[in-house]
Amino acid sequence: MERLDKxxxxxxxxxRSQVKQILKSGRVTVDGKPEKxxxxxxxxxxxxIYLDGDxxxxxxxxxxxxxxxxxxxxxxxxxxDKTVMDLLPACYRYLDLKPVG
Numbered sequence: 304m305e306r307l308d309k310x311x312x313x314x315x316x317x318x319r320s321q322v323k324q325i326l327k328s329g330r331v332t333v334d335g336k337p338e339k340x341x342x343x344x345x346x347x348x349x350x351x352i353y354l355d356g357d358x359x360x361x362x363x364x365x366x367x368x369x370x371x372x373x374x375x376x377x378x379x380x381x382x383x384d385k386t387v388m389d390l391l392p393a394c395y396r397y398l399d400l401k402p403v404g
Contacts, residue, residue, distance in 0.1 A: 307333070308341030310352070314359050315398045330355050365398065367391065377402045 311322045311331070322341065329337045332353045333345055345352060352359045369390060371377065376384045379402060387402050388395075 304344040304346050307343045307345045310345055310347060317397060377404055
């Protein structure tokens with residue numbers, strides 16, 4: 304069992320604040336009923352969780368390979384340089400990727 308808002312963040316729906324707004328708007332259903340409480344405990348293995356009619360589930364293993372151009376560092380954040388995360392589409396930035404190499 305885990306919090307609904309954390310589950311949605313882990314699915315890549317958005318940041319915690321974005322998920323909070325999505326829940327407030329009534330776009331999420333759990334077992335067919337609208338759910339606005341992000342603190343509600345859910346079990347994704349046994350419950351049906353939908354966002355705008357699309358089933359939510361944790362993604363499996365995701366491996367993204369790219370050729371790092373000069374001037375970028377292999378990190379998620381850096382105050383001085385651009386990172387490989389800057390090369391990825393925005394939808395990948397919420398997936399808790401771990402750059403290596």
